Amino acid sequence: MEYVIEMNHITKQFGDFKANDDITLQVKKGEVHALLGENGAGKSTLMSVLFGLYQPEEGEIKINGKTVKINNPNDANDLGIGMVHQHFKLVHNFTVLESIVLGRETVNMGVLKMEDARKKVMELSEKYKFKIDPDAYISDITVGMQQRVEILKMLYCDNDILIFDEPTAVLTPQEIHELMKVMKQLVAEGKSIIFITHKLNEIKEVADRCSVLRKGKYIGTINVADTTKEQMSEMMVGRKVNLNVEKCEMNPGDAVLEVKNLTIKSKASGKEAVKNVSFQVRKGEILCVAGIDGNGQSELVYGITGLMPLDSGQILLNGKDITKESIRQKCLDGMAHIPEDRHKDGLVLDYTLQENLVLQTYYTDRFQKHGFLKFDAIREYAKELIKKFDIRSSHGETSIARGMSGGNQQKAIIARELDRNPEIVIAVQPVRGLDVGAIEYIHKQLVAQRDAGKAVLLVSLELDEVMNLSDRIVVMYEGEIVADLNPKEITTEELGLYMAGAKRSVKNEQ
Amino acid sequence: MNSKRKSIFKGEGFVNFSSSILAIICGLLFGFIILLVSNPSQAVNGFLMILKGGFTDGMKGVGDVLYYATPIIMTGLSVGFAFKTGLFNIGASGQFTAGAFAAVYVGIKWTFLPASIHWLVALLAAILIGALVGSVPGILKAFFNVNEVISAIMMNYIGMYIVNLLVRNYIYDPLKNQSVAVAQSAILPKAGLDKIFAGASLNIGIFIAVLCVILIYVILNKTTFGYELKACGLNPHASKYAGINEKRNVVLSMVISGALAGLGGALLYLAGSGKYLQVLDIIAPEGFSGISVALLGLSNPIGILFSGLFIGHITVGGYNMQLFDFVSEAIDIIIAAIVYCGALSLLFKTMIHKIQMKRAKKAEAKAVGTDKGKEA
Numbered sequence: 045m046e047y048v049i050e051m052n053h054i055t056k057q058f059g060d061f062k063a064n065d066d067i068t069l070q071v072k073k074g075e076v077h078a079l080l081g082e083n084g085a086g087k088s089t090l091m092s093v094l095f096g097l098y099q100p101e102e103g104e105i106k107i108n109g110k111t112v113k114i115n116n117p118n119d120a121n122d123l124g125i126g127m128v129h130q131h132f133k134l135v136h137n138f139t140v141l142e143s144i145v146l147g148r149e150t151v152n153m154g155v156l157k158m159e160d161a162r163k164k165v166m167e168l169s170e171k172y173k174f175k176i177d178p179d180a181y182i183s184d185i186t187v188g189m190q191q192r193v194e195i196l197k198m199l200y201c202d203n204d205i206l207i208f209d210e211p212t213a214v215l216t217p218q219e220i221h222e223l224m225k226v227m228k229q230l231v232a233e234g235k236s237i238i239f240i241t242h243k244l245n246e247i248k249e250v251a252d253r254c255s256v257l258r259k260g261k262y263i264g265t266i267n268v269a270d271t272t273k274e275q276m277s278e279m280m281v282g283r284k285v286n287l288n289v290e291k292c293e294m295n296p297g298d299a300v301l302e303v304k305n306l307t308i309k310s311k312a313s314g315k316e317a318v319k320n321v322s323f324q325v326r327k328g329e330i331l332c333v334a335g336i337d338g339n340g341q342s343e344l345v346y347g348i349t350g351l352m353p354l355d356s357g358q359i360l361l362n363g364k365d366i367t368k369e370s371i372r373q374k375c376l377d378g379m380a381h382i383p384e385d386r387h388k389d390g391l392v393l394d395y396t397l398q399e400n401l402v403l404q405t406y407y408t409d410r411f412q413k414h415g416f417l418k419f420d421a422i423r424e425y426a427k428e429l430i431k432k433f434d435i436r437s438s439h440g441e442t443s444i445a446r447g448m449s450g451g452n453q454q455k456a457i458i459a460r461e462l463d464r465n466p467e468i469v470i471a472v473q474p475v476r477g478l479d480v481g482a483i484e485y486i487h488k489q490l491v492a493q494r495d496a497g498k499a500v501l502l503v504s505l506e507l508d509e510v511m512n513l514s515d516r517i518v519v520m521y522e523g524e525i526v527a528d529l530n531p532k533e534i535t536t537e538e539l540g541l542y543m544a545g546a547k548r549s550v551k552n553e554q
Numbered sequence: 555m556n557s558k559r560k561s562i563f564k565g566e567g568f569v570n571f572s573s574s575i576l577a578i579i580c581g582l583l584f585g586f587i588i589l590l591v592s593n594p595s596q597a598v599n600g601f602l603m604i605l606k607g608g609f610t611d612g613m614k615g616v617g618d619v620l621y622y623a624t625p626i627i628m629t630g631l632s633v634g635f636a637f638k639t640g641l642f643n644i645g646a647s648g649q650f651t652a653g654a655f656a657a658v659y660v661g662i663k664w665t666f667l668p669a670s671i672h673w674l675v676a677l678l679a680a681i682l683i684g685a686l687v688g689s690v691p692g693i694l695k696a697f698f699n700v701n702e703v704i705s706a707i708m709m710n711y712i713g714m715y716i717v718n719l720l721v722r723n724y725i726y727d728p729l730k731n732q733s734v735a736v737a738q739s740a741i742l743p744k745a746g747l748d749k750i751f752a753g754a755s756l757n758i759g760i761f762i763a764v765l766c767v768i769l770i771y772v773i774l775n776k777t778t779f780g781y782e783l784k785a786c787g788l789n790p791h792a793s794k795y796a797g798i799n800e801k802r803n804v805v806l807s808m809v810i811s812g813a814l815a816g817l818g819g820a821l822l823y824l825a826g827s828g829k830y831l832q833v834l835d836i837i838a839p840e841g842f843s844g845i846s847v848a849l850l851g852l853s854n855p856i857g858i859l860f861s862g863l864f865i866g867h868i869t870v871g872g873y874n875m876q877l878f879d880f881v882s883e884a885i886d887i888i889i890a891a892i893v894y895c896g897a898l899s900l901l902f903k904t905m906i907h908k909i910q911m912k913r914a915k916k917a918e919a920k921a922v923g924t925d926k927g928k929e930a
Binding site: 059349351370371372373374381388389390391392393394395399406411412415416 | 776777778779781782784785788789791792793794795796797798911
């Protein structure tokens with residue numbers, strides 16, 4: 045069997061640390077080859093070697109059977125290798141067309157000639173039903189569209205080997221579905237795809253074969269059709285992972301958080317991002333707000349937590365009206381918030397771990413006296429939390445938060461929020477970008493809160509998480525709540541319909 | 555023993571310190587080239603004069619260094635403190651001038667005060683007015699999201715012209731086009747310093763500056779207030795999320811910054827060294843020197859103390875250099891070059907880091923069997 049890519053016995057070291065240790069990857073022509081592994085398993089390093097960003101210490105690369113040396117991304121391009129990066133590399137004030145031809149402009153006497161390029165781009169766009177507007181500015185189009193621009197960029201320079209680095213992390217379920225279709229169409233035309241991910245469902249749906257990496261080592265290559273998800277996750281993590289969250293029967297009590305007729309206008313557009321939303325979260329219950337990104341969930345949480353001003357409505361916490369209270373007072377009343385963007389809102393990245401762990405409690409008598417911080421008490425407390433929540437970092441409590449891995453940063457936030465013993469935990473996409481082990485841990489913590497009789501409000505974009513974790517689901521669509529559902533009584537497909545706005549079960553009572 | 559010494563060299567403080575030293579060396583070399591170009595035969599002598607700085611004239615020289623350093627340590631603290639809290643106080647000049655005027659005005663007019671507290675009240679007036687001028691960009695920033703750089707630059711001009719106007723109207727000496735002399739009781743006490751450093755215009759101002767350095771250091775590093783201010787500077791979103799009143803902190807930060815600069819103005823003009831408020835359309839250069847001092851000291855209060863002393867040192871050297879037919883402005887070029895290199899301190903830092911990494915790698919390669927797992 046002929047392989048388009050053979051990476052044989054690749055070893056790449058950074059100092060003492062082997063990011064790739066004797067890894068072999070063989071990709072057949074016309075297949076989607078998944079590359080599976082947790083964060084830090086060495087997937088990105090391996091792809092950077094293939095793309096010419098790193099030079100391996102050992103091993104050889106063969107493209108179409110010929111041994112090659114890839115010194116830089118231009119070499120990779122000449123060999124027909126293209127890559128869609130996880131964080132898109134686009135120029136925001138360029139149009140779609142300009143972005144696509146960037147670096148390969150056709151010129152006539154130093155003047156840009158865009159007609160040919162425009163024709164080719166439009167042809168490609170139609171062929172894959174991308175529906176792209178070549179004159180729109182990158183800054184104005186959605187993330188999904190930006191990704192299509194990246195894909196078009198690869199196709200525009202006739203690449204045959206396409207690398208997708210975690211392409212679904214930023215997409216909505218519908219967009220993921222579209223992307224899968226495009227990937228299938230591409231391989232049907234004889235192109236080969238390397239698909240980097242740690243989402244098992246997607247591998248099951250689209251990939252033919254799958255190579256698994258763990259901690260820099262090659263674990264094996266399997267036929268996706270013959271392998272179950274459980275087997276794959278075991279290969280990836282190295283132990284059995286429970287993909288389903290275990291939890292006992294719900295035992296709901298009184299309402300903890302009550303939101304009444306909340307309306308929030310978005311600052312940027314002036315439109316109503318949240319329209320007349322009402323719901324309650326009860327003791328011992330995980331209420332999940334489901335919906336496609338950008339349907340008002342973020343604004344809803346910002347409004348409840350006080351980060352964004354409300355236009356109208358009322359918020360009650362254990363019967364007490366907290367609508368007008370300050371953020372700090374809400375926090376003292378027992379509201380914990382695991383924010384959507386942990387770098388922007390959750391952490392002061394240049395502070396140490398211990399300083400971050402007291403971000404909301406530094407002013408309490410436990411940590412200060414007459415305005416002076418009690419560093420010993422803070423250190424002790426940080427050590428305690430690090431142990432309790434298993435936060436790992438290079439220098440313990442004095443590590444700078446910026447240098448910690450995403451999973452451990454999130455653990456730090458969760459430790460800080462949950463240790464305050466809150467009445468209600470508002471968690472927004474708490475596992476975004478984390479690997480299976482960390483996801484399992486964080487889900488367990490949220491369930492533990494619920495089992496302890498606390499209320500949990502979870503905002504999630506991932507259907508699996510919604511279905512697995514929640515006791516009750518409300519669906520938001522265009523700023524309104526369109527459904528109030530019991531996860532046991534509906535299917536994922538149905539939920540998807542509500543999220544897409546095709547169906548609604550709750551009338552908007554005035 | 556060995557490992558202890560190593561840990562000192564690996565610390566963040568050492569890297570910062572050595573990057574500043576590198577910047578100084580580069581700046582001085584550049585200055586030497588300038589001297590070589592302008593007068594090759596005397597360049598070496600002139601350059602040695604700069605290096606000797608305050609140590610040429612015995613105790614008088616050292617006293618002069620301290621005298622020159624006092625106001626720029628204050629403006630340096632002002633700028634550095636604002637830097638630490640995420641603000642760029644380019645308005646230190648305006649606050650400095652306003653503070654100086656307040657002190658001089660009190661020093662001339664409020665002679666009804668008892669002599670023992672006259673100078674103290676003058677200093678307090680400077681602090682107050684400096685804080686007031688500083689609060690304007692702070693309030694604009696916090697409540698109307700106006701960039702503090704722009705409003706502070708405008709405040710420099712507003713401060714300068716208003717002070718010119720007020721000097722003319724109230725405390726004007728038309729013959730010399732400057733303010734009249736302040737009452738003797740408003741001049742800062744010498745506390746015996748004039749005897750130790752005979753001939754220099756030194757007074758307790760330097761002690762006040764050092765006191766401010768310690769105060770700011772303690773506020774920034776030991777108190778909840780400093781914790782809040784730094785958090786707001788490093789990440790205003792997370793600070794808001796944590797329930798910190800970030801608007802109040804922006805204003806307070808500028809108020810403190812302005813107070814420091816204002817006090818600096820008072821310390822210079824109440825020194826009794828024959829300096830008067832001149833009615834000129836020139837923005838006080840001490841404010842901009844403060845930016846240099848803060849940059850060179852990497853905004854660390856202790857660093858600012860030393861960088862202020864260093865700049866004072868080479869300024870005195872610049873005056874002495876005139877013996878060899880150089881203009882003292884050459885020293886301004888050298889300071890500018892040092893600050894330029896200081897702005898590249900990030901580059902130096904990464905260079906030092908790289909060298910350290912290489913050494914560490916070599917050391918680790920030697921040590922056999924140390925297997926450390928590390929996440930990529």
